[in-house]
Amino acid sequence: MTLSADTRLLLGIAIGQAIGWGTLFAVFPLFGAPMEAELGWSRTEINAGLTLAILVSGLAAVPVGQHVDRHGGRRMLAWGGFLGAALLALWSVAESRALYWTLWAGMGLAQAAALWGPAMAVVVTAARDPNRTITGITFITGFTGTVFVPLGAALIAALGWRQALLALAALQLLPGLLALWLLPQPPPRLPGAARASASLRDAVRRPAFLGLAACFAAHAFIGVGLGAHAIPLLRERGLPEASVLLIVALHGPFQVAARFALFALGRRVTMRGVGRLATALTPVGMLVLALAPPHLAWLVFYALCWAVADGLMTIIRAAGTAEILGREGYGAITGALSVATVLPRTAAPVLIALIWESTGSYGPVPWLLVGLGCLAVAAFAAAARARQGRAR
Template sequence: MAAPEDSVAASRAADTRLLLCIAIGQTIGWGTLFSTFALFGAPMEAELGWSRASINAGLTLAMLVSGFAAVPVGQHVDRHGGRRILAWGGWLGAALLAVWSFAGSLPVYWALWAGMGLAQAAALWGPAMAVVVTSARDPSRTITGITFITGFTGTIFVPLGAALIEGLGWRHALQVLAALQLIPGLLALWLLPQPPPRPATAPHGGFSLRAAVRRPAFLGLAGCFAAHAFIGIGLGAHAIPLLRERGLPEASVLLIVALHGPFQVAARLALFALGRRVTMRGVGLLATLLTPFGMLVLALAPPEIAWLMLYALCWAVADGLMTIVRAAGVAEILGREGYGAITGALSVATVVPRTAAPLLIALIWEGAGGYGPVPWLLVALACLGAASFALAARAR
């Protein structure tokens, strides 16, 4: 019989292997299937003559498909584990990147991005976190470590994608990214634990997704994550022109935006160091209070870099922590039973805010003749998100 020390050491080694496998797979997956998308717009416009709106419609379509596919994918992970679906989803993404490199027809391009939505639903965050929650000895710490590594995705893949496009052209660059995207599937099959076999006669248990989504805690988390998704995607699309409108020098604008990643990583590193001394409820409350404060600073701050750096710090820390709360916090508040299906349902709740945010903010800018009302809209949504999370955090 193994000594307790040996059992603890083996569990820690398994968590480390799980952390590295998921972190590397997610970094590559997000880098190839999402983060580099914007780099391909200009060369595709130049060669194919497609409009920018037509090209970006592909990503919007993928986000819609991914959101609505999240529930069946999550249910599959609950029943069969996430090892195989992460592998096959990753390889589907690789195949579609390769198909994209030969694109010459707009309908075909849109069809492949609909398929890319399925690949993203199967290969990216939701199934990966379900594997961690069900397999890790310390899921919260493991997820925090994963997000610390994945925080460098844009830092790695945006320069890499730009260099590949410049050196090889956009079509061959996609083929290189497709080859890289084969790696996550191989890692999943090689390193992730095999789920225990489920007898054909095993009962499905008492979990009901229909009952779960009616719980006040679920509704609170759904409202919080929807508000956060609108703010995050909206600022991702409009932060640079909004800051430029304030009259800041271009270097200051780019610095404020560029610091989002390092501030996120610093927050996650601090959380990793704190370990079990904090709860996900507490982390979520901090993040959801920092968000409206940061948006209020954005609304009221004079066009001075020191004030806007305070906005950048508050928003980046909140955003970095919420990535962890969306994974580990759901398990802490709603439990692990049916985790894949529940997180899939929460993803559905963010579909409309994520896809509508860039367009709605653009319409406000056009109607108001500037971005003046936008920060106040974000303040209101952030307050709604904080109240919603507080409701969820009180649940037991």
Template sequence: MEGSLPTTPKPAAPAPAPASDRRLILCMAIGQTIGWGTLFASFPLFGAPLEAEFGWTRTEFNTGLTLALLISGLVAVPVGRWVDRRGGRWLLALGGWAGAALLAALAATSSLPVFWLIWAGMGLVQACALWGPAMAVVVTTARDPVRSIAGITFVTGFTNTIFVPLTALLIAQLGWRGALLCLAALQLIPGMLALRLLPPAAPRGRATGQGAFSLARAVRSRAFLGIAGSLAAHAFIGVGLGAHVIPLLREKGLPEASVLLLVSLHGPFQVAARAALYGLGQRVTMRSVGRLGASLVPLAMLALALAPADFAWLVLFILAWAMADGLMTIVRAAGVVEILGRDGYGAITGALSVATVLPRTLAPVAIALIWQGAGGYGPVPWLLAGLGALGAAAFALAAAQPPPASQPGVGT
């Protein structure tokens, strides 16, 4: 009112906590499993039919996913700021529906430039509808964010198990265009779940005063730099291994059945680690979980480097790597809150996504060049072990920093 005394601006109120996290977990688990399955995991299966029909090279086809990864990283910070200020309910819904529209558009394309343009748009969809904004909603609305994230990732760990054979079956039965239309129809579900199961976002004003959040200040902190370095190393190793682990294991002289079984064990081991963390609940901190997960990465790579061509020895590599992968996925979401606080969570996680863009996009090519130059994969596990050790040291640096004085911890 005019003439009233000035008042001290109040910080934005957090979204009201629901009585139970079950609806939130259900929404995010189903929505993210479908989203990652249709918008990411199914992509490689369309390579062979599109290359055969249009004569595209493997590099031309994979340029689509590279564009998506780059765009997704570039827009991660503004998307995160949007979630911080306006919430993520409608962003997840509209992003999911836009993904369905782009999948349908892919089914109608026969032009390589149009294919690339659609995948550039898919990068924007991935930034809006997948992990970053989804976890921002969980962090701001869940009663117990750590257990909620663990529960969600327990389900999403089966994404490849569900969508790789499903997409292959759809392509075999309906052709690649029909398969894309089916995936587009499935991708409508996450948006409907978001509007039906997620609570409306609480009004969020801009923070003001001495405690105002500054992304520029946050990204210069030792804690942020440590987490960013750790996640960048993990991204390089994860994406690089994802592209090369099968030929690497074949080069060791393992039978094909053993190679495929080892790779297939990654998912169950990863889910087992997440289930154990869910059961522990608040009895562990994200700092301790992150230290364990980051330390397991170089150990796994050393096991890969030193193991003979023996299935039992290489199971140790898969076990350590899958556990590290499963735990670090949760640390990326919940550990950021514990170490850096809730303030500006969306923008901070967006900045962390930017830090992993180049490692994710360059890893497959870099490892391929090493393989070509060395005449084999011999040096690769040692390189990855070194990067893993640097990542573990970087996380230890971040975990050693005191928590933000004004921020509540996870689950408080």
């Protein structure tokens, strides 16, 4: 059976992104405890590797995006995937902190080249219906944590952490191979491609870009902060452990359900409308988290609001950016938007921990997240209005 061009594109990107996010990001927390036990490093020293990767990835996002705008993303995704595999293998033999931190700086380059930004640039350029293709991709990638967290834990239990990394390194070769096999060759370079830097300079001055940057930065803080602290925050409410784990586990299925609904709606909705819904649900969910009594039903409602918002915002960051800011210079522009999220992503876990230490509880945290959610609502609305005004 011959696959259509859009199906090849969807499968190549979706499978590659699921594996890439799974091996280069999602499994990282699983390796902390065995590394502490064997190497005697502190948890801070181990987690500094991921923080370094986030910083390097953010700094590399714009040049990577500019390269994709000029030359296409097929080879970038392939070589990023292969670099990630090599670095996972190198991690498996790490004995010194210097080597460990150096390879994680390289991992930041691999993440910038192999993960979301270049992949979405390929989709926006090559797909006949980018919005629907991106939604289909996120439907598949929504299962990344569900698959790779238990897989990583099973590999560590069966093989030890070093051999588990070698197994993951072998798996990480697949995204590079899929990129070369399934993704289309980039179109011939157009004369306008030379204006990628000028397009970026023009874009960052636009109110729509500034609105999206503020929205995505606020959302990144909420997402990373909750990712690091949701379990202890819910435990502090006095919920049974089974309820805490259920609320956290519901995030993935609710995300996937929201993406499936969006896929079914197809062209009947705009990304601007979806973005308004997603940003509105965020402060609603955080307000429920702040005010709800410690009853499972209320906190499941919080999980629903936040997961739907988070699941849709993944699509908005890709398809909504193209709809609001256009496709010219898309790689560099989305890279610049990624830079705006670097500080919130790195600061959120530390700042929330400091709030907990200074107050003795997580009590103020949901209110901080409510405020950031409201900022995201206002910022996205401003970006959408600026786009509509420009369209007229």
